[in-house]
Amino acid sequence: MIPAPSVTPAHADTAPAADPARTRFLQCLAEAAQAPAGPAWQRLLLAKPVPQGGANDLQRVLVRPLLLRGQACLSFVYSHATKDVTKNLPVAEGLAEVAALLGPAFRNAHLHTATEELQLVLSRKGRGHLTRLALAPAAPLAGGGAPTAHDRAKQRWLSLDRPFLAALGVATPQGTLVPAMARKWKQINKFVEIFAHAIEAAGLAAQPGIEVVDFGAGRAYLTFAVHDWLTHGRGLPARVTGVELRPDLVAEGNASISRLGLQGLRLQQGDVRDWQAEPMDVMIALHACDTATDHAIHLGLQAGAKVILCSPCCHKQLRPQLLAPHPLKSVFQHGIHAEQQAEMLTDSLRALLLESQGYDTQVFEFVALEHTRKNKMILAIKRPVPQPAAAAAALAQVEEIKRFFGVREQALQTLLSLGQATPQPPPTMPA
Numbered sequence: 001m002i003p004a005p006s007v008t009p010a011h012a013d014t015a016p017a018a019d020p021a022r023t024r025f026l027q028c029l030a031e032a033a034q035a036p037a038g039p040a041w042q043r044l045l046l047a048k049p050v051p052q053g054g055a056n057d058l059q060r061v062l063v064r065p066l067l068l069r070g071q072a073c074l075s076f077v078y079s080h081a082t083k084d085v086t087k088n089l090p091v092a093e094g095l096a097e098v099a100a101l102l103g104p105a106f107r108n109a110h111l112h113t114a115t116e117e118l119q120l121v122l123s124r125k126g127r128g129h130l131t132r133l134a135l136a137p138a139a140p141l142a143g144g145g146a147p148t149a150h151d152r153a154k155q156r157w158l159s160l161d162r163p164f165l166a167a168l169g170v171a172t173p174q175g176t177l178v179p180a181m182a183r184k185w186k187q188i189n190k191f192v193e194i195f196a197h198a199i200e201a202a203g204l205a206a207q208p209g210i211e212v213v214d215f216g217a218g219r220a221y222l223t224f225a226v227h228d229w230l231t232h233g234r235g236l237p238a239r240v241t242g243v244e245l246r247p248d249l250v251a252e253g254n255a256s257i258s259r260l261g262l263q264g265l266r267l268q269q270g271d272v273r274d275w276q277a278e279p280m281d282v283m284i285a286l287h288a289c290d291t292a293t294d295h296a297i298h299l300g301l302q303a304g305a306k307v308i309l310c311s312p313c314c315h316k317q318l319r320p321q322l323l324a325p326h327p328l329k330s331v332f333q334h335g336i337h338a339e340q341q342a343e344m345l346t347d348s349l350r351a352l353l354l355e356s357q358g359y360d361t362q363v364f365e366f367v368a369l370e371h372t373r374k375n376k377m378i379l380a381i382k383r384p385v386p387q388p389a390a391a392a393a394a395l396a397q398v399e400e401i402k403r404f405f406g407v408r409e410q411a412l413q414t415l416l417s418l419g420q421a422t423p424q425p426p427p428t429m430p431a
Helices: 020-033 091-101 163-167 179-201 221-233 247-260 292-302 319-323 335-356 388-405 411-418
Strands: 041-049 060-068 071-079 084-090 106-113 116-122 128-134 210-215 238-244 265-269 282-289 307-313 359-365 376-382
Touching: 020 041, 020 091, 020 106, 020 116, 020 128, 041 091, 041 179, 060 091, 060 247, 071 091, 084 091, 084 247, 163 221, 163 247, 179 221, 179 282, 179 307, 179 376, 210 221, 221 238, 221 247, 221 265, 221 282, 238 247, 247 265, 282 292, 292 307, 292 335, 292 411, 307 335, 335 359, 335 376, 335 388, 335 411
Parallel strands: 210 238, 210 282, 238 265, 282 307
Antiparallel strands: 041 060, 041 106, 060 071, 071 084, 106 116, 116 128, 307 376, 359 376
């Protein structure tokens, strides 16, 4: 287990003041966490960090109730500037950890339950203000007549009553959406919609089985969703593997898989840069940092994937190359312009290189910017018939773009030049 980051408050030698609002907030949390019928809360966010100085860059802490190996615990995600660290604690220890952080390390706390949100704001002197915000229940549509034009439900590709959504904290055991997970729920549905259309376009729905690998699975929201849509929504035999670098998230996800009794779904610890290519139908890589996206695409090509779905992140490789002498150097001297240009160029080159390997590609907005900045999607679908002329034209465009912008190297092209992707034979599913 990865240890939680150390927090060194400015006055670590003194206990937090016994402010009535703070005390009441902690009491509410304890009552919700220790409710006889199970946790009566869904999410706790500690925000507005107290300046610590030094190397401490802890920005916020997300806490959720979790059932791990049959034992109730609290899952802490400590978010730093460049990484997240996860730690699971027994309920009593977790409540003590929250009490230690609230005041010395963070001045704001937001506790979400099914019916309300409790907001605690602490001043610099430790005085607290507690606010309760009631959450309006969603109006039921079933049995209540046809919805009007203003309350018509949007199409959802998954149902909120699916057990995996409750296990991952997206929905309650009663099948209602956890308010704090509304954005994640929208992202899950949008991804499944894109995935469903890609499966149809690639002709995979007619296969006797589908092999999917999701690199950088994280908490595996989308990994579980894809498996559920394939096996429950479409009744297709499928093997879905989520690959994640952090062993604690792998253990957490596999515990949910075991608890739910899901077949054909597994999480494995590993790095896409070291993963051995095996036959697969669909390769997914969301938010793989910088050239890890290129390694994932190359792996999908080697594995003979008919569908490649990527949502790139951190386009660092090309940015310093844009600073070479160039007619647009005065434009790229502004950091935000260089960042945007590097992102556009990198993903354009990736799309063209995929076309050169026999794929039809699209680059589009995944979800709206208000939900996440990482909102670009590259979708590549293998052409049923090779088109040598189109492949050659795509490579010519790659070289033309590189010459114009002074790009010397791009990771995916380098990987392809080291050894052209040799598609693996199609996977065979067990009878």
